[in-house]
Amino acid sequence: MIPASWIPHRRADGEVVGYLREAGDDFQPMDLLGRPLAEPGDWSAAEALLDEHSLAWLMDAFLLAVDGADERVRVTEVTPERVRVKRDDLGAIGGDARFWELPVPDGRLRPAPPLTEWPG
Structure with a gap:
């Protein structure tokens, strides 16, 4: 189960495309399967990566x-x-x-x- 502490990230239409996991003062973008997409970094960069990754990979x-x-x-x-x-x-x-x-x-x-x- 995705931990309740992970923050859902939604695209403009409201669909959840991933999560932000707190890592100290940074945030790590996580895909819908709970896999890290990159090393922890700032909030904006993590959100941008989740927006770019989106949902197409599920196909x-x-x-x-x-x-x-x-x-x-x-x-x-x-x-x-x-x-x-x-x-x-x-x-x-x-x-x-x-x-x-x-x-x-x-x-x-x-x-x-x-x-x-x-x-x-």
Whole structure:
């Protein structure tokens, strides 16, 4: 669960795009999964980085270690308590729709490399 002491940062439309974590006299920008985006610094710089980072990265694929192997997944939902991911089916209709729920922050999701060829 995202700590209550972290300050939600909202973009102009009110959507939360990340958090500011106090670090002494500085603030560290944290993404929605609770991962640091940069070293602690001043408030304005941390806010600017969160605005720049925004939410587009949630559309990217991630790798999740499952039973000793990496599973390629996509984020379907993020709350301050959990992230829900789905096996990346590359847009297929039907098939094995497998989901996982992870606590936030967790640290088990890593960015997936781009696909260089169609899997299968």
